[in-house]
Amino acid sequence: MDLDLSAPHSTGTTIIGVTYNGGVVLGADSRTSTGMYVANRASDKITELTDNVYVCRSGSAADTQVISDYVRYFLHQHTIQLGQPATVKVAANLVRLLSYQNKNMLQAGVIVGGWDKYEGGQIYSVPLGGTILRQPFSIGGSGSSYLYGFFDQAWKEDMTHEEAEQLVVKAASLAMARDGASGGVVRTVTINAEGVTRKFYGGDTLPLWHDELEPTNSLLDLLSSSVPEPMST
Amino acid sequence: MELQLSMVDGSVCMKDSAKSEISSERTLYPYVTGTSIIGMKYKDGVILASDTAGSYGSTLRYKSVERIKQVGDHTLIGASGEISDFQEIMRYLDELILYDKMWDDGNSLGPKEVHNYLNRIMYNRRNKFNPLWNSLVLGGVKKGQKYLGTVNMIGTHYEDDHLATGFGNHLARPILRSEWREDLTFEEAVKLIEKCLLVLLYRDRSSINKFQIAKITDEGTTIFPPYALKTFWGFSHFQNPSKGAAGTW
Numbered sequence: 001m002d003l004d005l006s007a008p009h010s011t012g013t014t015i016i017g018v019t020y021n022g023g024v025v026l027g028a029d030s031r032t033s034t035g036m037y038v039a040n041r042a043s044d045k046i047t048e049l050t051d052n053v054y055v056c057r058s059g060s061a062a063d064t065q066v067i068s069d070y071v072r073y074f075l076h077q078h079t080i081q082l083g084q085p086a087t088v089k090v091a092a093n094l095v096r097l098l099s100y101q102n103k104n105m106l107q108a109g110v111i112v113g114g115w116d117k118y119e120g121g122q123i124y125s126v127p128l129g130g131t132i133l134r135q136p137f138s139i140g141g142s143g144s145s146y147l148y149g150f151f152d153q154a155w156k157e158d159m160t161h162e163e164a165e166q167l168v169v170k171a172a173s174l175a176m177a178r179d180g181a182s183g184g185v186v187r188t189v190t191i192n193a194e195g196v197t198r199k200f201y202g203g204d205t206l207p208l209w210h211d212e213l214e215p216t217n218s219l220l221d222l223l224s225s226s227v228p229e230p231m232s233t
Numbered sequence: 234m235e236l237q238l239s240m241v242d243g244s245v246c247m248k249d250s251a252k253s254e255i256s257s258e259r260t261l262y263p264y265v266t267g268t269s270i271i272g273m274k275y276k277d278g279v280i281l282a283s284d285t286a287g288s289y290g291s292t293l294r295y296k297s298v299e300r301i302k303q304v305g306d307h308t309l310i311g312a313s314g315e316i317s318d319f320q321e322i323m324r325y326l327d328e329l330i331l332y333d334k335m336w337d338d339g340n341s342l343g344p345k346e347v348h349n350y351l352n353r354i355m356y357n358r359r360n361k362f363n364p365l366w367n368s369l370v371l372g373g374v375k376k377g378q379k380y381l382g383t384v385n386m387i388g389t390h391y392e393d394d395h396l397a398t399g400f401g402n403h404l405a406r407p408i409l410r411s412e413w414r415e416d417l418t419f420e421e422a423v424k425l426i427e428k429c430l431l432v433l434l435y436r437d438r439s440s441i442n443k444f445q446i447a448k449i450t451d452e453g454t455t456i457f458p459p460y461a462l463k464t465f466w467g468f469s470h471f472q473n474p475s476k477g478a479a480g481t482w
Contacts, residue, residue, distance in 0.1 A: 031438075042471040065482070069480050200471070
């Protein structure tokens, strides 16, 4: 295979973060792959940094885990010093510092999302290289390629929580349908003034898209219930 | 510069009018690919199964690709690897069967013969460094004799009671080695195949939830319409894996 080593390496995942009128909804698929093998089909890519800030991880699992471990540690100390919860901006910038200062060694594309009392719900995108960008919504990982058009059309300002959650689940599900490196279940984390809520959308509860079929228990069930004869010679 | 069609291998290339040589080309890598094929013998004949995905790198680009086809009256062929090469192989095989029928001598090519023919094609292409980038499974029944064989892009070929290509070798074969029996009924065989298909769906990145099963017996061939399987995600551990270990996967 010809390898283009200079191209940015977007890796096996779909991650999404959107703001809504009370906070943020973070979403991700659950597939971790080593090559073509699915090493973990139900992994958790949305990781806690503090009670009010979470991060969606894409790229090298090891790199993003160690970054979030460091940032969690720093934020813990910062919270003690500050005497109040850390802001989302501080959390995102800590992630950025690590990403930027070690850019030659790391492969980490993350979306930091959370809620604080000063700015409410915020989403910060920290892609490969360590750029930091505050955005009303952000998508990342290899599956995100399939979602740019979708979000251009479907995103709107000031959604309700239900709308935001539905949008994230729909988008993740669409990306999983086309990206071989994404799959499994959709996990979402909602962060707002009230706290944090985790949700889980299992494989068969996700909507079906073009060219996908309703799941059954077995071909034998279909054969015994259907009337017309299948194709044969 | 002009285009020239080579009569040797059908390749089209640019030709400099000063030279009379035809430059040769070789397949370097596949583009649109199919993943595993599973095949197994059962009481009445042979069953082949696959999903219907045509991947374009890591994109699941085509979702209704029929990778199991009939060849003559006695054989089924399943292909993984480059889809365009499989389509070319089907052209060769359809021509082979047609010429055989034209003899009208009461004889017909069985799976063993088709396998041998394919093996020659695959191996000769491999020797010219221009392989047909496929792994093929051939199943058939002729005069009560069940047959199941495989041949791939480098010309390796063998027969067995159950076979698989690609990831199926790693994930499905162990299940089959443990649970296959000579006298499986059609229903038992389908259940066993579906067990394998489900593992492949969970663990092979390039698989999709849309499958095709085909069977061949002395009576004839049936390729069933595509269908999807229910998946299970209800393990309690799946609900909250990072509880008590923030940052784990």
